[in-house]
Amino acid sequence: MPKLYDYVLSGSCYKVRLMTALLGVTYETQAIDFYPGREHKSPAMLALNPLGQLPVFEDYGLVLRDAQAILCHLANRHDPAGTWLPRDQRFGQVMMWLGFAGGELMAVSAARMVSMLGYPGDLEALRAKGRMAMRVIEDHLSDRQLAGGIWAVGDTPTIADIALFPYVMLSHDAGIGHEDYPAINLWQRQVRRLPGFVGMPGIPDYF
Amino acid sequence: MSSDWTPIALSRDVPDGVTRAVCLEGSELVIWRGAGEAHVWEDRCPHRGMRLSLGFVRDGALNCLYHGWQYGASSSCVRIPAHPDLTVPPTIKANAYPTCEAGGLIWVGKEGAGALPALPATTTPVLSLAVATDGIEAQGLMRDLDGGRLHVFWHRVRPGKVMLHGVIEGSADVSRVAALMRQIRTQYEEGVAA
Amino acid sequence: MSLTTDQAALDQWYVLGAVSHFPFGTPVETGLLGEPVTVTRRDDGVTVIGAGRSLPVRTTYNHVWTSFGTPARDIFALPEATEPDRRWLYCGGVRVAASGLRLIENFLDLAHFPYVHTDILGSEEKPEVAKYEVEQRRDVDEIWATKCEFFQPKAAAASDGGQISQYMYRVVSPFNVMLYKTPPTAPNRWDVIALFVQPVDETHSIAHPFMLVIDPTSTDAEIIAFQQMIFLQDKIVLENQRPALLPLQPGRETPTRADLSSVLYRRWLKEKALTFGTEPRTDGVAAGA
Numbered sequence: 001m002p003k004l005y006d007y008v009l010s011g012s013c014y015k016v017r018l019m020t021a022l023l024g025v026t027y028e029t030q031a032i033d034f035y036p037g038r039e040h041k042s043p044a045m046l047a048l049n050p051l052g053q054l055p056v057f058e059d060y061g062l063v064l065r066d067a068q069a070i071l072c073h074l075a076n077r078h079d080p081a082g083t084w085l086p087r088d089q090r091f092g093q094v095m096m097w098l099g100f101a102g103g104e105l106m107a108v109s110a111a112r113m114v115s116m117l118g119y120p121g122d123l124e125a126l127r128a129k130g131r132m133a134m135r136v137i138e139d140h141l142s143d144r145q146l147a148g149g150i151w152a153v154g155d156t157p158t159i160a161d162i163a164l165f166p167y168v169m170l171s172h173d174a175g176i177g178h179e180d181y182p183a184i185n186l187w188q189r190q191v192r193r194l195p196g197f198v199g200m201p202g203i204p205d206y207f
Numbered sequence: 208m209s210s211d212w213t214p215i216a217l218s219r220d221v222p223d224g225v226t227r228a229v230c231l232e233g234s235e236l237v238i239w240r241g242a243g244e245a246h247v248w249e250d251r252c253p254h255r256g257m258r259l260s261l262g263f264v265r266d267g268a269l270n271c272l273y274h275g276w277q278y279g280a281s282s283s284c285v286r287i288p289a290h291p292d293l294t295v296p297p298t299i300k301a302n303a304y305p306t307c308e309a310g311g312l313i314w315v316g317k318e319g320a321g322a323l324p325a326l327p328a329t330t331t332p333v334l335s336l337a338v339a340t341d342g343i344e345a346q347g348l349m350r351d352l353d354g355g356r357l358h359v360f361w362h363r364v365r366p367g368k369v370m371l372h373g374v375i376e377g378s379a380d381v382s383r384v385a386a387l388m389r390q391i392r393t394q395y396e397e398g399v400a401a
Numbered sequence: 402m403s404l405t406t407d408q409a410a411l412d413q414w415y416v417l418g419a420v421s422h423f424p425f426g427t428p429v430e431t432g433l434l435g436e437p438v439t440v441t442r443r444d445d446g447v448t449v450i451g452a453g454r455s456l457p458v459r460t461t462y463n464h465v466w467t468s469f470g471t472p473a474r475d476i477f478a479l480p481e482a483t484e485p486d487r488r489w490l491y492c493g494g495v496r497v498a499a500s501g502l503r504l505i506e507n508f509l510d511l512a513h514f515p516y517v518h519t520d521i522l523g524s525e526e527k528p529e530v531a532k533y534e535v536e537q538r539r540d541v542d543e544i545w546a547t548k549c550e551f552f553q554p555k556a557a558a559a560s561d562g563g564q565i566s567q568y569m570y571r572v573v574s575p576f577n578v579m580l581y582k583t584p585p586t587a588p589n590r591w592d593v594i595a596l597f598v599q600p601v602d603e604t605h606s607i608a609h610p611f612m613l614v615i616d617p618t619s620t621d622a623e624i625i626a627f628q629q630m631i632f633l634q635d636k637i638v639l640e641n642q643r644p645a646l647l648p649l650q651p652g653r654e655t656p657t658r659a660d661l662s663s664v665l666y667r668r669w670l671k672e673k674a675l676t677f678g679t680e681p682r683t684d685g686v687a688a689g690a
């Protein structure tokens with residue numbers, strides 16, 4: 001059975017929990033005391049991921065790190081229909097948003113760690129970067145909605161939506177509300193309506 | 208233009224069953240729509256102050272996320288889940304503001320507000336867009352387009368920030384108009400009057 | 402921000418974190434009641450500097466406690482701390498943009514379980530809050546709520562299914578509270594879950610959850626994850642209550658019978674004339690009147 005080394009408050013681990021739930025993949029979890037225990041930096045965890053980060057996902061004898069890579073793996077091995085990671089011209093666009101979710105948007109995650117857990121960092125600078133990333137997503141989704149769409153890429157949900165969703169939703173923990181983002185407001189409701197959807201602390205079940 | 212009414216969102220952006228948080232001159236408002244009708248209330252539950260914009264719409268009523276108190280279209284509380292048998296006193300009410308919809312926009316009015324400003328009869332919504340500026344003056348700032356006209360309405364979020372609401376009168380390519388609105392945003396944010 | 406002049410708030414003991422979370426030798430900057438404070442842990446003990454002087458320190462229950470004033474009584478008694486089979490778990494400080502008094506009130510609240518902790522501490526099918534008892538114990542100056550009962554689908558990390566949980570709540574000081582709850586594995590004893598709130602300023606707090614539980618099976622990481630999950634579900638509510646400061650003026654909010662413990666808590670704060678973290682009143686009534 002696949003295994004997720006998991007931390008309940010991590011938006012990156014949540015990407016994996018959400019995708020497995022949507023695909024109906026059963027897996028076991030091992031809770032890692034990321035905070036306050038810093039267990040992800042323990043020798044046992046560093047042996048699994050020398051970068052000392054979560055999530056780590058074991059499946060088919062592979063030990064995978066990086067939430068975006070794990071999303072690709074899940075779509076590759078557990079979605080025979082291929083709709084979550086389409087191989088046609090949408091592929092490049094999906095990859096582009098995955099890169100953004102693991103790149104620019106992680107400023108929201110960093111700001112959240114500073115404001116919620118007291119990690120060191122320049123909160124105002126991180127928030128400004130986070131707002132820039134949120135604006136890029138808002139502009140893209142509002143264009144999609146003007147064209148009659150809703151999802152980040154194409155006419156169906158893809159792993160791009162799942163990679164973007166957690167830190168867009170957790171931005172409030174970083175002090176970034178959603179008042180500026182009407183298109184994000186409509187998109188996130190559709191994500192939450194997907195069959196099999198699960199939430200996490202900070203993303204309420206009711207909406 | 209009458210200042211009794213302020214446009215705060217595109218009607219399109221608050222479809223049935225949806226809540227939307229809006230900040231107007233530093234005050235927090237919730238817009239929600241149930242049974243087709245849009246409502247604008249203070250974003251604060253009378254029970255323990257929770258923002259109602261985090262709540263959920265069910266059966267044409269707005270439910271608070273914290274303890275599930277349910278408010279009907281009249282803004283009266285109709286159900287308190289912790290006391291299922293209680294008939295809720297009519298004095299428990301959310302704070303509702305005069306609301307109307309016209310020109311593809313949702314407007315909030317002052318108490319005893321007069322008539323709405325004259326608006327184009329049929330419009331196509333484009334975008335609501337947050338802009339870091341104080342510098343917008345005329346409500347309904349217009350741009351002529353190929354085959355139509357862009358009307359840009361706005362509300363002030365707080366000092367230093369406005370939200371633009373663009374609608375098209377006549378016909379024009381909405382995606383090109385959206386790009387134009389983002390250019391207007393850039394001009395304002397870089398301090399160049401559009 | 403500067404140190405509050407609210408004497409009732411100054412004359413209390415406050416937690417700044419679990420002792421074990423402070424590194425040896427490296428001073429840690431934090432804040433209390435509007436004033437920066439520095440905590441240093443050394444081999445021979447912990448020192449706290451604030452407002453240009455050395456503050457009193459206690460390390461009771463393996464937490465760092467301090468005060469700017471003269472507390473009327475010592476840190477509360479916790480008999481369960483002497484029971485050898487209890488596990489002590491320090492869940493780590495979480496920063497919340499809200500008045501610390503709002504955190505305490507949320508901790509005392511049963512009615513939010515179905516909506517905020519859906520399918521864990523409550524379910525929407527059973528939202529009713531049965532009558533419970535509240536009292537102010539004047540001998541120890543504590544607030545107690547007893548005979549609280551609630552149906553819970555997953556009451557704790559070690560739960561297999563639903564149960565009717567029995568609760569008691571105990572407010573030992575304006576910013577420190579705990580609950581006693583029947584553990585799934587030992588129905589005749591009480592788990593202790595405490596919330597120590599460090600009010601950094603009037604609208605920013607650090608919550609330090611602390612647990613003394615009977616659970617022979619779960620790992621530390623599992624128990625901490627469960628508690629953090631619950632607390633982070635509350636955080637989004639706490640940061641979205643308006644105003645951020647706790648209103649004490651009658652008519653500002655609308656309590657019902659389910660809120661009896663909150664009503665008594667607010668009355669007790671008024672009796673103490675505590676104003677730090679409360680909304681300024683506009684009805685001309687001074688604090689404590």
Ligand code: FES
Nearest residue numbers: 252254255271274
């Ligand atoms: S605060 Fe809205 S129901 Fe309690």
Ligand SMILES: [Fe+2]
Nearest residue numbers: 507513517635
């Ligand atoms: Fe809670």
